[in-house]
Every structure is written in structure tokens, then in C-alpha cells.
Amino acid sequence: MHLPKDFLKRMQGFMQEEYEAFVETYKENKVQGLRINTLKISVEDFLNFNPFHLKHIPWIEEGFYYGTEDKPGKHPYHEAGLYYIQEPSAMAVATILDPKPRERILDLCAAPGGKSTHIAARLKHEGFLLSNEIHPSRAKILSQNIERMGIKNCVVTNESPERLAQRFQNFFHRILVDAPCSGEGMFRKDVEACEQWSMEKVASCARRQLDILEQAVKMLMPEGRLVYSTCTFSPEENEGVIDQFLKKYHEFSIEAVEIYHGFGGGKPEWIKSENEGLRKTIRLWPHRIQGEGHYIAVLKKNDGDGEYKIKNSKKEIDRKAIKDYFCFAEEYLHKIPEGEYILFGEQLYIMPKEMISLEYLKILRPGWHLGTMKKNRFEPSHAFALALTEKEAKNNICFSAESKEILSYLKGDPLSVDGKKGWHLIHVDGYSLGWGKLANNVLKNHYPKGLRWTVDSV
Numbered sequence: 226m227h228l229p230k231d232f233l234k235r236m237q238g239f240m241q242e243e244y245e246a247f248v249e250t251y252k253e254n255k256v257q258g259l260r261i262n263t264l265k266i267s268v269e270d271f272l273n274f275n276p277f278h279l280k281h282i283p284w285i286e287e288g289f290y291y292g293t294e295d296k297p298g299k300h301p302y303h304e305a306g307l308y309y310i311q312e313p314s315a316m317a318v319a320t321i322l323d324p325k326p327r328e329r330i331l332d333l334c335a336a337p338g339g340k341s342t343h344i345a346a347r348l349k350h351e352g353f354l355l356s357n358e359i360h361p362s363r364a365k366i367l368s369q370n371i372e373r374m375g376i377k378n379c380v381v382t383n384e385s386p387e388r389l390a391q392r393f394q395n396f397f398h399r400i401l402v403d404a405p406c407s408g409e410g411m412f413r414k415d416v417e418a419c420e421q422w423s424m425e426k427v428a429s430c431a432r433r434q435l436d437i438l439e440q441a442v443k444m445l446m447p448e449g450r451l452v453y454s455t456c457t458f459s460p461e462e463n464e465g466v467i468d469q470f471l472k473k474y475h476e477f478s479i480e481a482v483e484i485y486h487g488f489g490g491g492k493p494e495w496i497k498s499e500n501e502g503l504r505k506t507i508r509l510w511p512h513r514i515q516g517e518g519h520y521i522a523v524l525k526k527n528d529g530d531g532e533y534k535i536k537n538s539k540k541e542i543d544r545k546a547i548k549d550y551f552c553f554a555e556e557y558l559h560k561i562p563e564g565e566y567i568l569f570g571e572q573l574y575i576m577p578k579e580m581i582s583l584e585y586l587k588i589l590r591p592g593w594h595l596g597t598m599k600k601n602r603f604e605p606s607h608a609f610a611l612a613l614t615e616k617e618a619k620n621n622i623c624f625s626a627e628s629k630e631i632l633s634y635l636k637g638d639p640l641s642v643d644g645k646k647g648w649h650l651i652h653v654d655g656y657s658l659g660w661g662k663l664a665n666n667v668l669k670n671h672y673p674k675g676l677r678w679t680v681d682s683v
């Protein structure tokens with residue numbers, strides 16, 4: 226691979242005796258990882274029937290390297306949201322953010338959703354995650370990943386940090402700014418980042434990163450935790466941004482957190498800063514660990530302008546308007562889901578109770594999507610299926626991952642199945658995958674058209 230000459234020269238200057246080991250890593254293949262989605266399955270249960278060649282990633286309990294011969298992105302378990310394919314170093318970030326159930330969390334630069342889906346797993350459906358992405362097409366992918374992973378308490382927005390900051394002052398317990406960056410740490414994975422690299426790009430990224438952090442500050446509660454991360458080595462975008470930030474926001478300090486022993490510390494000398502606290506920030510190096518390059522800083526807000534008072538201006542839904550949904554839920558579920566029901570046109574959702582009203586925001590997903598209120602009937606959604614378990618549904622049909630039926634289901638074909646007329650939750654080895662509607666022993670396939678497997682995807 227052709228690494229930019231100026232980049233190499235700079236890295237040599239920074240790394241000195243470690244430089245040789247560092248450049249050697251570019252001759253090696255990138256490492257690949259998957260993170261088990263503990264919202265749907267425990268690590269232990271997954272390992273009991275895992276079909277891949279997995280090796281544990283030492284800094285993350287639910288993270289594993291998979292073999293070069295494995296194709297986890299093309300397996301029914303992927304479609305059932307049992308894991309998320311994620312670069313191993315990136316898995317450290319949500320662990321360090323350390324979200325706790327019942328907290329309000331913002332992931333400000335969230336697409337495609339690696340860290341958001343990890344945060345949601347840590348929240349265990351309790352509390353509230355706002356996943357935001359500024360670019361519309363990337364926000365759609367984020368929203369699909371939130372759905373696939375069976376997340377119920379997440380709102381997906383497509384907003385700028387400035388507009389969000391106008392609505393959520395002092396609101397969040399923890400905020401992640403996984404900032405857009407020059408991507409030096411991903412050159413093995415992302416050829417485009419390598420081709421587009423320049424010192425101008427580094428400088429413009431650093432300016433944008435500081436702008437984004439300045440908006441994040443407004444949305445964080447006093448005593449809240451702000452985690453800043455990049456996948457680049459350039460000190461201007463890492464220690465440099467944090468140094469400038471701390472000079473402006475005196476109420477923030479760098480927190481030291483417990484980390485895996487193979488990670489390194491920040492380098493204040495690379496930006497000629499006297500702030501020794503920058504050593505408490507974290508650098509992940511590809512020649513020291515099996516993972517790509519990353520930088521993580523944990524910041525604590527020590528005081529602030531007071532706590533957010535939640536003004537609940539949301540309107541109660543008229544339950545009569547969704548009576549067909551309640552008929553569906555009574556007929557097909559053992560227990561009707563609780564929460565704040567909202568209608569977005571004819572789409573029915575349960576919105577996380579901590580979410581403020583939806584006005585003036587570009588929202589892609591206002592919570593757990595349950596389905597569509599059609600004329601005199603309710604049609605359940607894919608997101609509804611993916612967040613339900615076998616125990617919650619009255620009618621279940623389960624196929625094994627190896628069966629020809631599961632392939633037919635994922636391709637969208639109808640299936641011959643004996644059983645009761647009506648809606649059935651379809652599972653792969655006990656984990657929900659979608660809906661089917663049975664009549665006269667023929668299962669009409671409700672696996673979404675856009676997700677169906679084609680001959681090429683098998």
C-alpha cells in the first residue's frame with residue numbers, strides 16, 4: 226500500500242525507535258472483529274453454538290477476532306442481530322464511556338452505529354440513547370443497525386450538533402463524540418482515507434472536532450462524562466484538540482480510567498504542551514495490540530449551569546386510535562409492551578420516556594417501531610420482531626441456521642409450515658428474525674423486501 230510520504234516522515238519523527246515496528250504493521254492484514262450483542266444473547270450462550278473461529282479480544286468481554294475464512298456478515302445470526310461486526314480497537318470506546326442503565330446518553334456522531342449499538346447493549350433497554358448522524362444517507366444506515374440489534378430505547382436523529390444543542394441543554398449523563406477525522410489509524414482498512422490524506426485535511430478536521438466538542442459541552446449535565454475519540458494518530462486532532470478545549474472550558478478535567486495494559490498514553494510533547502494531564506488520555510497502537518489506531522480522551526464536567534428540568538410537553542395518545550394494535554398484542558403476545566406510545570403518521574412507536582417532545586428535530590426513528598396502523602388492522606414491523614423473544618410471543622416458528630427453510634425465509638420465499646392461522650414470530654435457533662403470517666399451512670413471508678438475500682448474498 227502507498228502511504229503518503231509526509232505522513233510517514235511525521236510518524237518517524239514522533240515515534241522514533243518504535244517507528245520500524247509501527248510501519249511493519251502496514252504489511253500485515255487488518256484484524257477483524259465481532260461484538261456479541263448482549264441485548265439478545267449472552268456471550269456464553271453464543272459461544273455454545275458459535276459457527277466461527279473466534280479468539281477473545283483481551284480488552285472487551287463480548288468482543289472476538291474472527292478467522293479470515295469466516296463470513297459473519299453473511300450468516301443468519303447476523304440478520305438476527307446476535308453480533309455487530311466492529312473493528313477491535315473501536316470496541317474500547319463504549320466500554321470507556323461506561324454507560325449505566327437508566328442514564329441519558331448522546332452519541333453525537335453515530336453512523337454507522339458501532340458504538341451506539343454497544344452503548345445500547347450496556348443500557349440493557351433502560352434509560353435513553355440519542356443516536357445522531359449529520360449525513361442523511363449515513364443516518365439511514367445507523368437507523369437500520371439500531372433496528373437489527375433489537376434496540377428499544379433509542380431515538381435516531383439526523384441533525385447538526387448546533388441544532389441538537391439548542392434543544393438538550395445540560396441534558397445527558399454521558400456524551401460520546403466519535404469525531405470525523407483524517408482516519409490515519411484506518412489506512413489498512415480504508416484506502417480512501419489514505420488517498421485523501423493531507424496536512425490541510427488534518428488541520429481542517431481539528432477545527433471541526435473542536436466545533437463539535439463545543440456543542441457537546443452545552444448538552445452535558447454537571448458531573449457528566451464526555452468521551453472524545455478519533456481513529457487517527459495526528460496529535461493536532463488528538464492531544465491538540467483536547468489541550469485547546471481544556472484551555473477554554475475550565476470546568477472540565479481529564480479523567481484517568483482503568484484500561485487494558487497494552488494501550489498507551491497521550492503525548493503532550495508532540496504538541497509542545499505543558500499539560501501533563503494529557504498523558505491520561507489513551508492511544509491504541511497497531512504495533513502494540515491487535516487492532517487499528519485510536520485515540521480516546523475521557524473528560525469530566527466538574528460544575529455547570531444546573532441540571533436540565535424535563536418539560537414533558539408530549540401529548541398522550543388516544544388509545545382508541547391504536548385499538549387494532551392492542552387487539553394484535555393481546556392475540557399474539559403474552560404481555561402488552563409498556564411505555565409511551567406515539568403515532569408518527571400511521572407508524573406506531575414506543576418512545577423512550579426520557580425523550581423530550583419531537584418538535585423541530587429531524588427524526589428518523591423516534592423509538593421502538595411497533596408497526597403500521599392500517600385501515601381496521603395493525604401490521605407489525607421488523608423492528609418489533611427483532612426486539613421480541615420466543616418467551617414473549619405466543620406463536621413461534623424456529624428454524625436452524627443450517628436449514629434450507631432459513632435460507633428460503635431470508636430470501637423472502639413463502640414456506641410450507643403446519644400451524645395456527647395468523648402471525649408467527651420466526652426464529653433462527655431461538656433468536657427472532659422477523660414475521661410470517663400463516664394461512665392454510667402456507668407461511669406468507671414478511672421479511673422486509675430491502676433486506677432479502679439474493680443469490681449473490683448467499
Ligand SMILES: C[S@@+](CC[C@H](N)C(=O)[O-])C[C@H]1O[C@@H](n2cnc3c(N)ncnc32)[C@H](O)[C@@H]1O
Pocket residue numbers: 315333334335336337338339340341358359360363385386403404405406433437
Ligand atoms: C468516526 S465516524 C463515527 C463512527 C461511529 N461512531 C461508529 O462507531 O459507527 C464520524 C461521523 O461523524 C459524522 N460527521 C461529519 N461531519 C460532522 C459534523 N460536522 N458534525 C457531526 N458529525 C459529523 C460523519 O458523517 C461520520 O458518520
